Amino acid sequence: MNYDDSRFGRRSFMAGSALAIGAASFPAFAALPAEHLSVRIRSREDVGPLPHIWSCVGSDRAAITLRESWRQDIDRARQEIGVRQVRFHGILNDELGVLTRYPQHRSGTANFHNVAEVYDGLVDRGLSPFVELSFMPSELASGTAQFGFYKGNITPPKSFEAWGAFIGEFTRFIVGRYGIDTVAQWPIEVWNEPDLPFFFTGKQADYFQLYKHAAVAVKSVSPRLQVGGPVTSGAKWLPEFLDFCTSENAPVDFVSTHSYAGEMGAKRDGPRMSVNDVIPAAIRGARQTISASRHPDLPLYVNEWSADSPAMIAHVLTQALGQAQMMSHWVLSGTYEELGPTDYLLQDGAMGWALLLRGIPRPGYNTYRLLHALGSRRLLADGPALASRREDGSFAALVWNLAEVPQAAGIPGADAKRDVVGSGKRMVVAIEGMKPGQKVRVTQVDQFRGSPFPAWRAMGSPKLPTSAQIAALRSAAVLPAAVLSRLDANRQLTLDLPAEGVALIESASGPSV
16 A cells, blocks of 8 residues: 555545444444454463563664764653663774773773763663674774774674673673672673674674674673674575584574565565564574574574564564564664765655654654553463453453564665555453453554554655644654453454554453553
């Protein structure tokens, strides 16, 4: 669906996707969905813990975390979506002055003043960093090749020994400042996507040496510290990396990698894979590789992935449970300058990754709010659903309606169209173990509810909204109010979900989202 098509304007959309639940009063349907979805939840069948593996987010580079706009976004995300950890590039970038040649010295001198300012800004908020050791300080670099607006040096070191010594100094600094009990909880990975030439000019063998020297240096400070890699795109290099760690006795405590749904190359010779299944397939493959290695029990951290479709976010995270121990959305904040500052705040099309833009939540952000409302125990569910029990005994489940929505593989905002293949569906949710007539609350998020885009288009789609318009967009995109309803005589709830839509169903007696 192209949102510029007048057939899919706000009025016709809302008429066709109004919520139909029990005896509650809602707008009349212009046309009922022709397709149906069924979900069955067994509210008394606990199948184990439900880890909130989505509590880490990505955020451009280290220096960006010093900005007030970014700090406002992370403060909000910590409160509303349960963010506990943040990953970013460039803690070793020249812009932070970590290894500076002073006039009085012949060689560079380590200076971690700005590192402390970055990490203090997280720790003081009750957050922790997922430490990414990148990029190469110019004093250590073998070349001058750079990446991005912030000019991170992407070359291997002149001396791997000097690189290792510097990483040892960096590690001793953070342990000395924050304490071993704290830093032992911070995963430390080496570099970012070394398989891509615009992030690393060396070969695979160069990266493995980069990794080994850094990992040994980290462990020399304390064996309690966690170190891992290879931090590749598309789950590449995993078998080779694990074989290297085994043969070279290189320390490894976790495997980290990235996956984006735009990486559709896996099914070129056969049926095209659904965009919704690209990331889950990559995660399963990565887990199988780890299980077949000499390190079968290593945790898997997918610390870059993304989706701008609410239903896809819910689907991917549910599929990742039991396979990955972390799923870090790239990125939280629109304060993002990897390829330079954008010349727009909102635009139609494949906008890519950011969940919050100047305090304006996108549908993905509000989807994470619904996910954060889930409990810590998982309940048995059949169909597109993730059901839970909270600590207070109340019930909360997320249900969704998947659609095919192309996802950005590289540059956010490069595509001015957002074509959606999918339709609204009537969903019947049977909740076994609850009483007929029991009250529940339902909160829905899609591209029109919990979204700034309808109000933004009504303003004339300004590229750079005024302060007053930004305030209005913030208000327009808030999480919709929950609707109170009851289960019918068959303990069922009937609701209509638009393409990409998600809905949170909660016990009316429990805390609201």
